[in-house]
Amino acid sequence: MDRSNKPSAIGVGASLPQPSVSVSDNTVVATLPTGESVTVYLYGATVTSWKLANGKEQLFVSEKAQLDGSKPIRGGIPVVFPVFGPPPPNHATSSLPQHGFARNSNWEFLGKSSESLGTDRDDAVKLDFGLSRPMLSPEFQNAWAYDFGLVYSVTLTKEGLETSLQVQNKGSQNFDFQVLMHTYFAVEDISQIRVQGLESKTYADKTQNGSVNTESSPAIAITQETDRVYQSLDPQAPIVVSSATDNKPLYSITREGLSDVVVWNPWIEKAKSIADFGPDEAYKNMICVEAGSVAGWQTLEAGDSWVGGQTIRPRL
Numbered sequence: 203m204d205r206s207n208k209p210s211a212i213g214v215g216a217s218l219p220q221p222s223v224s225v226s227d228n229t230v231v232a233t234l235p236t237g238e239s240v241t242v243y244l245y246g247a248t249v250t251s252w253k254l255a256n257g258k259e260q261l262f263v264s265e266k267a268q269l270d271g272s273k274p275i276r277g278g279i280p281v282v283f284p285v286f287g288p289p290p291p292n293h294a295t296s297s298l299p300q301h302g303f304a305r306n307s308n309w310e311f312l313g314k315s316s317e318s319l320g321t322d323r324d325d326a327v328k329l330d331f332g333l334s335r336p337m338l339s340p341e342f343q344n345a346w347a348y349d350f351g352l353v354y355s356v357t358l359t360k361e362g363l364e365t366s367l368q369v370q371n372k373g374s375q376n377f378d379f380q381v382l383m384h385t386y387f388a389v390e391d392i393s394q395i396r397v398q399g400l401e402s403k404t405y406a407d408k409t410q411n412g413s414v415n416t417e418s419s420p421a422i423a424i425t426q427e428t429d430r431v432y433q434s435l436d437p438q439a440p441i442v443v444s445s446a447t448d449n450k451p452l453y454s455i456t457r458e459g460l461s462d463v464v465v466w467n468p469w470i471e472k473a474k475s476i477a478d479f480g481p482d483e484a485y486k487n488m489i490c491v492e493a494g495s496v497a498g499w500q501t502l503e504a505g506d507s508w509v510g511g512q513t514i515r516p517r518l
Contacts, residue, residue: 221327221358223314228271230311232327232358240329240358245271246305247331247354249279252363260363260453260516262386262488266480273306276478277488279365280305281354282382284346286496287408294378297345301384304352307342309333312353328357334372349373355511366458366511371502378501382464382494383512387443387453392486395452396421397465399441405430406497421446424489427469433497435461441491452517457493459510464492 219235229250233239237255242248250269252260263277274280283304285295295302312330333352335343351370357363365383389395401420406412408429417432421444435441437457444451455463466489468476473485493512502508 221314223327223329225311230329230331232314232329232356234325234327234358234360236325236360238358238360240356240363242329242331242356243269243275243278244309244311244331245269246275246307247281247309247333247356248275248305249356249363249365250275250277252358254516255360259388260514262388262484264479264484266478268478271308273478274301275305276476277386279386280384281367282380282384282494282496283352283367283369284350284377284379284381286380286382286494294348295346298342301382302380303338303342303346304333305384307333307338309352309354310337326357326359328355330355348375348377350377362513362515364511364513366509368507368509369500369502370507371504374504376501376503378499380494380496380499381460381510382462382492382496383460384464384492385455385490385512385514387489387491389443389452389487389489392424392467392489394446395489396423396444396446396449397441397489397491398422398444399439400432400435400463400465403432403435405432421449422465424467424469427472428465428467430465431497432463432465433461435463437461443489443491450517451515453491454515455491455493455512457510457512459508460493460495460512462494462497464490464494464496466490466492 223232230242239253241251267276281304282301285302288300289295309331312332315328331354349372353368355366400417403417440454440456442451443453
């Protein structure tokens with residue numbers, strides 16, 4: 203499928219170093235001249251690695267994650283579309299698996315490009331991935347009847363990582379959808395981090411049958427299984443994963459078009475019950491802060507498109 207507003211290709215300079223992009227059968231790896239890198243699996247268009255110039259990995263991937271396309275990849279940044287969580291009954295998505303089909307479909311690599319990011323060309327590289335109805339398995343085509351196109355863009359800069367999803371309605375019928383970027387952040391010790399920027403916000407607690415609460419803490423500590431959907435947030439206001447010891451940001455997440463944020467950690471017992479989560483103690487080394495639009499449904503009219511994304515800044 204074609205990208206809309208396709209940017210110009212990266213030029214080949216004789217003297218200036220350029221980002222490098224390597225493509226294998228199932229992965230695309232981009233590296234900046236300064237050393238930052240990102241790896242994306244074509245299965246699910248899942249980002250499985252994001253490293254800073256010093257080589258430090260920013261994303262958590264389970265040691266038991268299946269990378270052969272047999273099931274969605276446990277970790278990194280899976281793309282959730284067109285439904286979040288178990289599909290509701292009597293809905294257009296009801297026959298789909300949990301979290302929809304985007305994370306367990308094979309995408310195509312649409313190409314690399316430079317972006318006008320206010321930086322030099324050697325400072326950024328953008329990777330585009332596409333998924334459309336003809337690319338879905340017969341099972342998924344039967345389960346979701348709509349003609350659509352997805353363009354997922356992963357932009358690596360010296361300052362951070364941006365992921366953006368464009369949803370296109372290519373058919374004659376309106377459809378409803380939800381979308382989420384299920385980001386697994388790597389942390390050294392879950393007891394030593396806090397999540398900030400959610401005080402006074404409303405959330406549904408999925409560990410308590412979806413009960414609705416108001417967040418009272420300015421710095422949320424993770425001390426047990428946590429699965430909360432914070433709703434109706436200002437996308438421009440950053441959600442910050444900070445160090446409990448010095449209060450400095452480890453990750454800062456701003457969004458575009460995504461007004462919900464999920465905070466998730468399986469904790470001890472749940473981690474043991476997830477077959478592809480490992481080792482069991484790995485819950486101590488990850489926190490999911492997931493930018494999405496999942497509290498309700500977006501309706502996309504025939505012929506229209508929608509865009510949402512996130513920008514992540516690490517502690518630099």
